[in-house]
Structure formats: structure tokens, C-alpha cells
Amino acid sequence: MDFGIGTFVTDEGIRPDVLGRAVEERGFTALSLAEHSHIPASRETPYPTGGDLPRVYYRTLDPFLALTAAAVATKNLRLGTGITLLIQRDLIHTAKEVATLDLLSGGRFDFGVGVGWNREEMRNHGTDPATRGALLNEQLAALKEIWGKDEAEFHGEHVDFDPIFSWPKPVAKPHPPIFVGGASKAALNRLAAHGDGWIPTPGAPPEELRRVRKWLAEQGRTDVPFVVWGAPAEQAVLDGYVEGGVDQVNLMLPTLPEGETLRKLDELAAFAQANR
Template identity: 65%
Template structure:
């Protein structure tokens, strides 16, 4: 298995350039970073992890700015959103930002995507939480049109535009890979239809991984690699990921100042080395 890092990059932690350089120096292959545009002060949506919403959720840097900084400090590191909240974004801007990251990184970008959970945050962006899944499906289809056509055109219930010119195009062919996050039936349907890779969370078991792989094969998708998002250091869980045929595990890295982060990375690198 390959090993990467999943984290929140904020104004209070290590900067993305030094983080990317540190990851590459320690043999990690990838950096996946989370995003939240903001957190509404009045919120009824419960935090999926339970309890109070962690401080990092309030302070994330824009992922494409942060990943561009990491790109400038690295040569081989895969640079990915984990995840971009697609239903909250304008699809034409998203296509431009992701393709621009692929260009400035010389083809090292990946777009991790998800529907999101914070309903108040979605509403602030003009998105109806009840239709976010259908909207996201159209957005992913539109992204592929924008990235691969000289004149892109799309007409749907939520995404609608006449022919447009939109550059840059991604360096990777046919486009940068789309990693679909989530384990629900809706997320898996989205993966089978639009995804290039699956990005399940660390709670996913080897039995679930194998079940999804069989289901994907039934959908005619035998080409989908799995990347685990935000794993702990639990050896039994890592064994399960190996048994489930996972191609990459990203360890969750807490958001801390640079000196503390480097110590944590040394420990995670040693663990990764022991599993290779």
C-alpha cells in the first residue's frame, strides 16, 4: 500500500509549503486536505463525529490555494482535496481551480469530492440540502464536459450553460482523477457513474471494502482504486485495509504548529515504513 496524509490546513498550523516538503522527504505519496468555506454561527446540523465541532472546521484555508503552495515546494506529491464540498461551489469556477492546480503541479492534482453534511453552510451558498446529491451529480458531469471539450455545454435541472470556452484544461488525460467520498448508497452510485477512485472513511472494514468492490464489478467498474481517508495508527485496522485490497491509506494528521507536526510525521513515517 501507499501512504499519504489527510489533514486540515488552517491559519493556526503548519503552512502548506513546509508540510508538503516534509511529507515528500519522509516518503509519503499524497496530501489530502479538507475544506469548509465557513461555519454558520447558528447551526442545527449535528457534527458527524459527535460532540462539539472541532476548532479546525472554522479555520480551513482555501484548498486550491493551499495545495498550490504545497505544489511549489514538492516534485512528486499527489495533491488532493479531501473533500471539496461540490454542491456549495460554482461548477465553472471549480473546473478552473482544479485544472489550474493540475497545471501548476505538472499533473499531480486529484479532486476528492463529497456532498457535505452542514445544512446551514449549504443554504448560505444557495444550495437546498434536499437536492444536493442531484446537484452534485450534474456538477460532476459538467466538470468532465468543461475539462474535455473545446466548447463545453450542459443543460440540467441544476447546472445549465450554453457553449463556453474554458481553459486551462487539465494536464492529466482525460482529466485529473475524481475521488468520490462517502459510503452511502447515493455516494456509491455517484462513484460508479462519475468516479475514478473511492475515498471511504477509516471506519470502513475489510468486509465492506470487498463488498463494494464486488458491487462495482457488477456495475462494470473493475478499475476503481480505493484510498482510505483519515486512518488512525491502529494496526488491526491497517491489516483490514490490506486485506480489503486498498491501494492507499492516508493517516489523519492533527493540525499543529510546524515543530510539533514534524514530530508527528516522523512517527507516522516510521509506521508507514513498517507496513511497506
């Protein structure tokens, strides 16, 4: 099993270039960052795990800019999003941002995507929460057209554009790996149709992980890595992921100032080393 780091990079914590270098030096495989463009002040949609929304959600840096800083400071570290809220983004700009990051990192980008949970945040971007799944499906198909063709076009119900030119193209072929988050029927169908890897729901039990693995095999998808995002460094939790056949666990790193972050990374690295 491989180990990475999942975290929120904010204006109040360690810089992403320093973080990336520290993560790589400690032997982790990957660094994956969360995304929220903003948090609506209404706070109508409840936080999925209950309680108050943690402060880091309000202050996240743009993941593509932060990961570019980490890319420049590292050589082999995989760089990912967990997850990009693609349904809230301009598709063509995002195609260029992903391809640019993948190019600058030498093909080290893992593109995590999902439909998100904050409905007011979506609406502020002009996204209808009721159709966000269908929108994401079309966006993923359209991205592959843009990345894979010199002259790309797409005509769907939610995404529609006439032939365009867009460079750079990604270094990774045929495109950066797409990791689909979520465990609903719609999310799993999206994974089978468009994804290269799966980000399970945090805390998914071994039997659920095995069920999804079996279902994917029935769809002809026996090549899908499972990558958990933001797992606690707890032996019982990790043992469940091992039993469920998870390929990589991105341990949750709290957002702290540089010195405290480095000390916490040392602790997580020791946990990972003991379980390799």
C-alpha cells in the first residue's frame, strides 16, 4: 500500500512549496489538496459530518496554483485534487489549468473530481444542484476531447461548444488520471464510464470496498485503483482499508503553521513506515 497526504492548504498554514518538499522528503507518494471556491455566508447546507464547518473550508488556496508551487519544489511526488469541484468551474479554463499543471509537473497530476455537497456554493456559480451529476459526466467527456484532439468540439445538453484549439496538451497520456469521488449509484456509473481511479467515501467499510471492486470487474474495469482521501492515522481504520483492497491512503494532515506541520508530518511518516 502507498501512502500520501491529503490536506487543506490555506493562507494561515504552511506554504505549498515548503509542504510539497517536506512530503516528498518523508517518503510519501502523493500530496492531494481540497478545493472550495468560497463558502456562502447563509450556511444553509449542513456540513456532511455534522457540527460547525471547520475554519479551513473558508480559507483554501486555489488548488491548481498551490500544486504548481509544490510541483516546482519536488521531483517525483504525485500531485492531486481531492476533489476539484468541476461543476463550479469554467470547463475550457479548467482544461488548460489541468494540462498546464500536468506539463509543468512532468505528468505528475492526478485529477480528483466530484459533485460536491454545498448547494449554495454551486448556485453562486450558476450550477443547478439537481443536474450537477449529468453536468459532471458531460464535462469529463468534453475534457477528454479537448486534451486528446488538436481541434475539439462537444455538443451535449449541459456542455456545448463548436470546434476549438486549446494547448498545452497534457504530458500524461491519454490524459491525467481522473479519480472519481463518491459511492452513490450515479457516482459509480460515472467511475465506470469516465474514471481511472476511485476515491471512496471516508470510512467506507471493507465489505463496501470489496463490493465496488466486484461490481467494477463486472463492468470490465479491473484496473481501477482505490485511493482514500483524508484518512486518520489510526491502525484499526487502516486495517479496514487493507482488508478492503485499497491501493493508497492519503493521510489527513491538519492545517498548521510550518513548524507544527513538519512535526505532524514526521508522526504520519512514522505511521506510514510502520505499515508499509
